[in-house]
Amino acid sequence: MEKDLLKTPIEFLKGVGPAKADLLKTEMRIFTFGDLLTLYPFRYIDRSKFYTVKEIQSASTEVQVRGKITSIEEVGQPRKKRLVAHFEDSTGRVELVWFKGAQWIKKSLQIGTEYVLFGKPNYFKGKYSFPHPELEKVEDFKKSPIQGLQPVYPSTEKLTNKGLNARGIGKLTKVLLPQLKGVIRENLPARILEHYKWPSKEQSLMAVHFPKDLESLESARKRLKFEEFYFIQISMLLQKQRTTVLTKGQVFDKVGDAFNGFYSNHLPFELTGAQKRVLKEIRKDTKSGHHMNRLVQGDVGSGKTVVALLSMLIAADNGFQSCLMAPTEILAQQHYNGLSEMLEGTEVRIALLTGSTKTARRKEIHADLLNGQLDILVGTHALIEPTVQFRNLGLAVIDEQHRFGVAQRAKLWKKNSIPPHILIMTATPIPRTLAMSLYGDLDSSVIDELPPGRKPIKTVHRYDSNRLQVFGFMKEQIAKGRQCYVVYPLIEESAKMDFKDLEDGYNSICREFPTPDYHVSIVHGRMKAEDKDYEMQRFAKGETQIMVATTVIEVGVNVPNASVMVIESTERFGLSQLHQLRGRVGRGAEQSFCILMSGQKLSNEARTRIETMVRTNDGFEIADVDLQLRGPGDMMGTRQSGMLDLKIADITKDNQLLHLARKEAEGLLAEDPKLTKPEHAATRQFYIEQAKGKVQWSRIS
Numbered sequence: 233m234e235k236d237l238l239k240t241p242i243e244f245l246k247g248v249g250p251a252k253a254d255l256l257k258t259e260m261r262i263f264t265f266g267d268l269l270t271l272y273p274f275r276y277i278d279r280s281k282f283y284t285v286k287e288i289q290s291a292s293t294e295v296q297v298r299g300k301i302t303s304i305e306e307v308g309q310p311r312k313k314r315l316v317a318h319f320e321d322s323t324g325r326v327e328l329v330w331f332k333g334a335q336w337i338k339k340s341l342q343i344g345t346e347y348v349l350f351g352k353p354n355y356f357k358g359k360y361s362f363p364h365p366e367l368e369k370v371e372d373f374k375k376s377p378i379q380g381l382q383p384v385y386p387s388t389e390k391l392t393n394k395g396l397n398a399r400g401i402g403k404l405t406k407v408l409l410p411q412l413k414g415v416i417r418e419n420l421p422a423r424i425l426e427h428y429k430w431p432s433k434e435q436s437l438m439a440v441h442f443p444k445d446l447e448s449l450e451s452a453r454k455r456l457k458f459e460e461f462y463f464i465q466i467s468m469l470l471q472k473q474r475t476t477v478l479t480k481g482q483v484f485d486k487v488g489d490a491f492n493g494f495y496s497n498h499l500p501f502e503l504t505g506a507q508k509r510v511l512k513e514i515r516k517d518t519k520s521g522h523h524m525n526r527l528v529q530g531d532v533g534s535g536k537t538v539v540a541l542l543s544m545l546i547a548a549d550n551g552f553q554s555c556l557m558a559p560t561e562i563l564a565q566q567h568y569n570g571l572s573e574m575l576e577g578t579e580v581r582i583a584l585l586t587g588s589t590k591t592a593r594r595k596e597i598h599a600d601l602l603n604g605q606l607d608i609l610v611g612t613h614a615l616i617e618p619t620v621q622f623r624n625l626g627l628a629v630i631d632e633q634h635r636f637g638v639a640q641r642a643k644l645w646k647k648n649s650i651p652p653h654i655l656i657m658t659a660t661p662i663p664r665t666l667a668m669s670l671y672g673d674l675d676s677s678v679i680d681e682l683p684p685g686r687k688p689i690k691t692v693h694r695y696d697s698n699r700l701q702v703f704g705f706m707k708e709q710i711a712k713g714r715q716c717y718v719v720y721p722l723i724e725e726s727a728k729m730d731f732k733d734l735e736d737g738y739n740s741i742c743r744e745f746p747t748p749d750y751h752v753s754i755v756h757g758r759m760k761a762e763d764k765d766y767e768m769q770r771f772a773k774g775e776t777q778i779m780v781a782t783t784v785i786e787v788g789v790n791v792p793n794a795s796v797m798v799i800e801s802t803e804r805f806g807l808s809q810l811h812q813l814r815g816r817v818g819r820g821a822e823q824s825f826c827i828l829m830s831g832q833k834l835s836n837e838a839r840t841r842i843e844t845m846v847r848t849n850d851g852f853e854i855a856d857v858d859l860q861l862r863g864p865g866d867m868m869g870t871r872q873s874g875m876l877d878l879k880i881a882d883i884t885k886d887n888q889l890l891h892l893a894r895k896e897a898e899g900l901l902a903e904d905p906k907l908t909k910p911e912h913a914a915t916r917q918f919y920i921e922q923a924k925g926k927v928q929w930s931r932i933s
């Protein structure tokens with residue numbers, strides 16, 4: 233019954249004709265009664281308070297006044313007429329103004345009748361006026377339910393033009409809800425409702441659409457937010473069961489010569505405690521017989537690469553191949569160089585495959601992969617092409633994963649009959665709340681310790697007008713044998729402006745740092761891969777002292793002798809990008825510096841970003857600020873996932889409820905993994921209904 237009613241197409245609701253129905257669908261994605269039911273008010277106006285005209289003090293907030301209309305007139309040019317009504321109470325007068333629909337409104341207004349006026353006033357030449365206010369006769373107002381808290385619904389301009397403004401949508405809800413009484417089923421286990429003293433589903437829906445008082449509204453909202461998180465978490469945890477516990481995995485039960493030989497003879501340093509712990513977690517997963525799906529988060533420079541390498545060596549000891557995917561050509565190349573160097577003198581065979589690998593070499597690699605001559609393949613997206621086939625791929629490491637789309641990752645699964653273990657490494661710390669919602673189906677490890685002896689990077693903010701001092705500082709550092717990066721905002725193929733900025737910057741640096749005393753490199757997205765590589769190598773070898781670059785160097789590039797990072801037009805970079813860029817320095821033993829350049833004029837948000845960078849080096853703290861500033865939608869490509877299309881809950885504000893939902897969902901599935909107990913039947917039923925409409929986007933991540 234409930235099902236049928238909630239699935240009723242929206243055009244069958246009284247007051248919604250075909251035209252309005254079309255708009256509701258295209259503008260708000262409201263197709264059914266059920267969709268309208270979960271279109272929640274985004275705020276409430278307190279209509280219990282009345283103001284007098286004299287008390288109106290600001291033009292920014294809505295006020296409610298009781299009074300009478302004393303006269304009505306039409307003013308202005310014939311084609312631009314507006315209707316003006318004079319409204320007064322015992323303390324003063326205001327004007328009510330309509331620019332549209334004057335004829336109709338004029339007829340409906342009654343002079344001398346007591347009205348309740350509601351709206352947002354404008355202030356002009358010493359007078360307040362209310363454009364298109366809400367008016368209701370006092371006698372009607374007394375009967376209407378809006379006397380207390382009035383819900384405000386989202387709407388759009390097109391809907392408003394068709395009479396469905398925030399209030400119009402509220403009226404539809406008013407028609408709908410009484411019809412649904414007695415058919416809205418509970419979907420949370422009874423013990424949760426009892427324990428938290430939350431209202432039933434039906435009570436909650438009634439309360440958010442027709443709030444009686446703040447208290448019951450609050451607990452209804454809490455319950456609905458919890459519910460929203462709860463079902464996401466159940467879905468995540470079930471997904472996790474499927475991709476780990478219920479999916480067979482390759483068994484890496486041996487630790488042999490590849491690992492041990494490297495560990496005792498080639499590893500140039502002692503692992504940090506955090507690296508050892510994460511390696512143990514990976515060991516445990518990969519020998520369990522279940523499929524591993526693990527996210528390793530570690531700030532820039534925390535030493536994720538060597539953890540990946542050691543894991544790949546364990547795979548090799550068990551007769552399996554591994555691959556390591558990087559998001560850019562430069563990074564793949566650098567991983568390859570670094571790993572080859574570390575593996576020198578061992579038996580482990582490694583190759584590099586990217587978009588620019590020559591055909592002959594590519595063919596060789598393809599053959600070697602198939603006949604097992606290769607242990608480790610490093611590369612870019614090129615290595616997930618269907619033509620690349622492995623003899624027995626056992627482990628896939630994905631570096632800086634958020635740049636890989638879900639679909640691309642899914643291709644990896646298919647490279648073997650038993651899917652390879654997946655290790656995802658990211659240097660962009662993800663706030664815990666976001667991680668729980670987005671990657672709640674992954675196991676997660678954190679490398680929360682930097683290798684010993686690192687000095688925290690000193691970060692300062694300088695205005696463009698101080699550029700000469702900054703150049704002076706760079707010269708001092710270069711005189712001490714250090715190297716500097718100067719980074720400009722991303723060059724888009726189309727953005728000529730960016731390119732000009734970069735060229736101008738490069739030219740002025742070449743003037744300021746002339747040969748033969750100085751040598752300057754430049755790397756940007758428009759260069760050919762081999763030219764980029766050549767310049768990178770010159771800088772890495774110390775042949776050039778300054779690297780002028782765009783964000784192509786953002787990820788992973790490792791030149792320990794570089795100790796100064798100058799970022800130009802800092803205000804144009806996002807926080808996580810800034811943090812990534814800063815991570816390019818501070819990799820050696822010397823004190824490193826990050827100089828954030830900007831113009832004088834900064835938006836509040838840009839200022840907050842800069843202040844945050846100056847205040848802290850902690851990637852998790854930075855990620856939290858980023859989440860607060862941008863909201864979850866823009867981060868980590870979450871938009872595509874659709875997973876964060878939350879109707880009432882808000883990840884940045886409701887994180888306590890999110891943690892609670894996670895805990896309760898874990899408890900639920902621990903007690904009843906398949907939700908077969910009778911007391912969970914309703915929860916199960918709701919979960920199934922909801923899951924039907926959703927794509928399994930997180931099949932792999």
Ligand code: ADP
Pocket residue numbers: 501502503504507530531532533534535536537538659683684790819
């Ligand atoms: P990221 O986590 O940013 O990928 P890398 O793996 O590139 O960091 O490591 C950064 C640098 O730290 C590299 O030069 C690496 O050799 C070095 N490193 C990694 N682990 C340790 C350690 N335990 N002790 C000392 N140096 C280390």
Ligand code: MG
Pocket residue numbers: 536537631659788
């Ligand atoms: Mg790295």
